[in-house]
Amino acid sequence: MSATITLEEVVKLLKNRGFIFPSSEIYGGLSAAYDYGPLGIQLRRNIERSWWKHFVENRPDVYGLDTAIFMNPKVWQASGHTEHFTDPLIECKSCHFRFRPDKLVDEALRKTDKKVGSISPTDHAGLAQALDDYKINCPQCAKHDFTDIRDFNSLFETNQGVVKESESIIYLRGEIAQGMFVNFKNIEQSMRAKLPFGIAQQGKAFRNEVTVKRFIFRTREFNLMEIEYFTWPAQADKDFATWKNAVLNWYTQEIGIDAKHLTWREQNPAERAHYSAGTFDLEYAFPWGDDEIGAIANRTDFDLKNHQKHSGVDMTVTNPQTNEKIIPYVIEPTFGIDRVFLAVIMDALEIIEGGRAGTDASKHTQELVLHLAPALAPVQIAILPLSKKDELVEPARKLQTTLSTKYRTELDITQSIGKRYRRQDEIGTPFCITIDFETAKDKKVTVRDRDTMKQDRVALAELEPYFQKKFKQ
Ligand SMILES: [Zn+2]
Numbered sequence: 302m303s304a305t306i307t308l309e310e311v312v313k314l315l316k317n318r319g320f321i322f323p324s325s326e327i328y329g330g331l332s333a334a335y336d337y338g339p340l341g342i343q344l345r346r347n348i349e350r351s352w353w354k355h356f357v358e359n360r361p362d363v364y365g366l367d368t369a370i371f372m373n374p375k376v377w378q379a380s381g382h383t384e385h386f387t388d389p390l391i392e393c394k395s396c397h398f399r400f401r402p403d404k405l406v407d408e409a410l411r412k413t414d415k416k417v418g419s420i421s422p423t424d425h426a427g428l429a430q431a432l433d434d435y436k437i438n439c440p441q442c443a444k445h446d447f448t449d450i451r452d453f454n455s456l457f458e459t460n461q462g463v464v465k466e467s468e469s470i471i472y473l474r475g476e477i478a479q480g481m482f483v484n485f486k487n488i489e490q491s492m493r494a495k496l497p498f499g500i501a502q503q504g505k506a507f508r509n510e511v512t513v514k515r516f517i518f519r520t521r522e523f524n525l526m527e528i529e530y531f532t533w534p535a536q537a538d539k540d541f542a543t544w545k546n547a548v549l550n551w552y553t554q555e556i557g558i559d560a561k562h563l564t565w566r567e568q569n570p571a572e573r574a575h576y577s578a579g580t581f582d583l584e585y586a587f588p589w590g591d592d593e594i595g596a597i598a599n600r601t602d603f604d605l606k607n608h609q610k611h612s613g614v615d616m617t618v619t620n621p622q623t624n625e626k627i628i629p630y631v632i633e634p635t636f637g638i639d640r641v642f643l644a645v646i647m648d649a650l651e652i653i654e655g656g657r658a659g660t661d662a663s664k665h666t667q668e669l670v671l672h673l674a675p676a677l678a679p680v681q682i683a684i685l686p687l688s689k690k691d692e693l694v695e696p697a698r699k700l701q702t703t704l705s706t707k708y709r710t711e712l713d714i715t716q717s718i719g720k721r722y723r724r725q726d727e728i729g730t731p732f733c734i735t736i737d738f739e740t741a742k743d744k745k746v747t748v749r750d751r752d753t754m755k756q757d758r759v760a761l762a763e764l765e766p767y768f769q770k771k772f773k774q
Pocket of ligand 1: 397439441444
């Protein structure tokens with residue numbers, strides 16, 4: 302990531318290049334709602350697929366699951382969400398904008414040597430005091446005149462069925478974890494699973510956030526990937542440490558994020574969820590500072606115990622050594638997909654002032670290169686015939702048909718070759734093939750490497766082993 306990059310530049314690039322569009326843009330958009338375009342959804346799926354392969358398919362002890370967004374409302378009572386899933390809220394008396402006081406305080410703390418999160422979101426008096434102490438003004442109108450802090454439940458409510466009555470209230474899930482807890486016994490029995498084992502799922506969650514900002518970083522509808530790893534209470538600390546490493550390895554080795562940009566930050570007891578016996582946030586070095594893209598928590602037996610109490614269903618397992626019945630502990634690694642997506646883009650993006658020396662004679666004031674890992678790139682090989690003439694486009698189409706059985710390809714016949722290279726660099730395509738007038742005679746093409754700009758003349762017959770080697774590296 303280059304130091305000069307701003308979030309605004311990234312937002313513009315992602316829109317212009319077909320990664321992310323504002324939702325319902327022709328009607329002026331909707332606050333904090335975004336659509337993934339053709340290249341964006343391909344990149345996101347590639348990240349999700351890497352995660353699924355690494356944590357589900359490659360592990361004999363983790364089972365995949367996909368649960369409904371709508372659940373019996375009793376789930377959210379048992380989990381404490383209907384009562385405790387609240388955020389503190391204040392309103393500016395002057396401009397009537399609403400804010401999260403804890404977030405305002407955290408932003409102020411980031412600029413001091415005091416620790417972020419040292420005041421609990423439930424400590425209304427402490428937050429009010431901090432707003433005064435740090436002279437925090439309304440971010441909208443810069444006045445310092447706030448209402449009292451009150452709690453705001455962030456569960457989205459809707460009605461199921463045709464009659465709008467209180468009995469028909471149903472929630473959009475506020476987290477994907479509960480779907481896995483309520484299926485604990487189903488998985489244990491149907492899969493004959495023995496502790497320790499994990500359940501993994503990916504999917505949407507919804508929170509009626511008071512403040513939304515920073516593009517896809519904080520939105521009301523978002524995508525999560527999570528593992529609930531059920532284990533013996535005595536083994537929980539050890540498994541916590543093992544998972545912490547496994548999570549970091551995925552980020553650095555599978556999706557190419559620089560370890561230098563990732564930090565584990567231990568949540569202090571004041572900011573930790575009430576059920577947690579320990580939580581670390583994984584923070585990425587965004588342009589606005591280190592911020593959370595994932596976390597790992599020891600949720601203890603809190604969730605299964607509550608579901609046992611409220612549902613009356615036995616959630617215990619028997620220890621084969623002692624014959625003792627226990628409720629398993631849960632280690633929970635969480636990944637915010639949209640945030641991971643943003644971190645992947647930020648980490649891969651390089652801005653080169655003055656441009657790179659290339660085949661294009663014209664001088665560029667600025668070039669963008671997205672150094673995505675070849676496995677993640679939405680387009681892996683671009684095929685660029687040097688002319689629009691049939692004698693070059695025909696063999697280009699043929700080559701695309703062959704390569705697309707193994708790789709994500711794109712055929713581009715518009716504009717000058719220099720401009721086409723720029724576009725492929727900006728969308729992160731690792732390799733471009735040019736077909737020229739010599740190709741028909743010598744049966745060779747030129748392959749250009751995105752990162753080194755080195756060009757190889759490769760025989761068509763040798764392309765398959767050539768790319769097999771390149772994509773293995
Ligand atoms: Zn204001």
